[in-house]
Amino acid sequence: IAEDFEYGVFDCTNKEMVYGRYVDLKEDNASEPTSSQFPQLNKDAYYFGVYFPNKTSTLAGEMWIWGFSSLVLLIVVVFFGYTLSAIFRQKKLSEIQKDFINNMTHEFKTPISTIALSSDVLQSKEIVQQPERLTQYAQIIKKEATRLQNQVDRVLQMATVEKNTISLTRQEINLNELIAQSVQSAQLNLKEGGEIRFEPPVEDIIINADKVHLTNIIYNLLDNAVKYTEKAPTVVIAASSDNDGVVISIQDDGKGIDKKDHELIFKKFYRIPTGNVHNVKGFGLGLYYVKMIVEAHQGKITVDSSENGTTFTVHLPKSI
Incomplete structure (x- = not known):
């Protein structure tokens, strides 16, 4: 071991060092000590020790590779x-x-x-x-x-609809009238025996939003509620207003959406797997579009679903 070291002799009887020496190999000070320097060890109660003070830096230097x-x-x-x-x-x-x-x-x-x-x-x-x-x-x-x-x-x-590229043309809109028009359009796709119920609030709800995009939001949600209900659907749409803004909810009585798909349904092109059965056509763009437009209006959309149906809730500020 070509490293500087220190050695010494410890007297266990007196509990003290009786001899010690540091050897620097670079300075070639490893000559034999004289007899006067090294003590006479005439009993067995001694420990001899060797210590390498530079071992850490040496090992680190050798391990760089x-x-x-x-x-x-x-x-x-x-x-x-x-x-x-x-x-x-x-x-x-x-x-x-x-x-x-x-x-x-x-x-x-x-x-x-x-x-x-x-x-x-x-x-x-x-x-x-x-x-x-x-x-x-x-x-x-x-x-x-x-x-x-x-x-x-x-x-x-x-x-x-890509982020930061949506251009909104805001204007004051009577939400009750807008929903009524969307319901009338969505009823054209109803199966026989189905219905869409909307009871407008007593007072008109006025919101500052983009009329075209807001109409598309409501129509897309109604269209999904009608398409993805196998039987004759019963869809209930409601609107309310408070100090925090406007709430629009659309509830259907379909088979519901699995909880693991709640976040995925808002992704572009995503469609809930149905095996080899594709009885409902689409591109997987509707809910992605809805979410982007809602967020462009600084609102949010949530989904709550069970085996008895699904409810989409849109929260929008009245004005910005």
Whole structure:
């Protein structure tokens, strides 16, 4: 061991050091001590000890290569982990994009095919002599065109919904009238026997908000309540006002949403897994759009669900 050291002799009888010496190898002071310096040890009660005062710095100096190697290994592991994370994230985004394109293709293909078939029927000469049939196919074309327009609008909405890019045109709105109009539009999609109930408050609720986006919020929530209730739905919408702002709640009697999906349903393109059954079409954009617009109005949206139904609650300030 080529290190400076110190050695000494301890007398256990007198409990004191009888000899000690520091040896500095760099100064070559390791010569043999004279007999007058080293005591006569004529009994057994002695301890001889050697101490290396610089052992910590020496070991640290010798282990720098191991520390450097460990640091390099840590960097490689972190980079490898980040690479795997990026690969899985890109894979997930690719799957989401693929699902979105497939859904969009099916959503657009059905109304386009229906419109094309109806147009072929209207081009026949016999249809002129059948006014009831003519009216029926004209109504089909109008209905499918409206459906197609709604899907296009929903996709286009997402182009303006990204954070910090939403432009709101605020104005004073009578919330009671706005909800009544949205209910009237949503009733067109009701199954036979279903109903949407809205009892407006006695006093009008005036709110400063973007009329177009607020209408879309209410309509999207009503549309979801109707679509995701397998039986004839009963949807109840209510509005109230207090000093803190405005509260809008939409309650349905569907099968409910699993608690683990409560946060996920507001993410872009997310749709609750239903196995191989896809009886409800969509892009997974509706609730994402709703949340972004609510937050743009400095409000919040919450969901409460059980096996007896789901309630979405929107809290908005009256004015900002």
